[in-house]
Amino acid sequence: MPYTVTVRDHLMVAHSFRGEVFGPAQRLHGATFVVDASFGADELDADGVVVDIGRASAALADITGALTYRNLDEDPDFAGVNTTTEVLCKAIADRLAERADELGGALTSITVTLHESHIAWASYSRSL
Template sequence: MFSVTVRDHMMIAHSFRGEVFGPAQRLHGATFVVDATFRRRELDADGVVVDIGLATAQLRAVLGELTYRNLDDDPAFAGVNTTTEVLARAVADRLAARVRAGDLGAGARALAGITVTLHESHVAWASYERSL
């Protein structure tokens, strides 16, 4: 399996429901370094997994829908704790939709999967892996 990873970041505000979250139940900010890894079994005719420029642009576009926002006010996350894990899945699903729409180029339709990792810090991160 071949893979290519691109990286960007996002800054969001949110709060959590549930005693398990302690002080994070209050509104707070988070900055995530976001890695999106695209996988495929064989390289395309150009010898690449995916066009890195298109992958970078689409990751930036997806994160642009989330960054500098209070996710508590976003209808897409109504009633959901926007944990790092939940956000990793949301980013992966939005990237998958862009792959299906052809936004990463026609060759990207042969991708096997995407993994999105959100780094909360240098010592903690969460990922979501999905097939395409």
């Protein structure tokens, strides 16, 4: 994929984790993420773009907005799942993929990166 366009938003959630490996994070706590969504294409479309940046930004904002200020432990979409950074990356990427046809361009991939801090982040990439 020679071309990539990235848009950014943020996400603030509450959640808890199951499992001793998570230590104190087993208790309910808040998390704030910077969210980068990168859209890849092998070729530019007829207008010379990978994706319509306005549409991509709006789609990402819709998805993060639906999750923000929510306790993910109570969200049926995440029932029985530890909502780790990696799991949230995949969930957002999959939701963007469902809207790929609306975004314009000839997309071949989506990568979502959630930055937990300036020193730690996770990503999930998927083909379209």
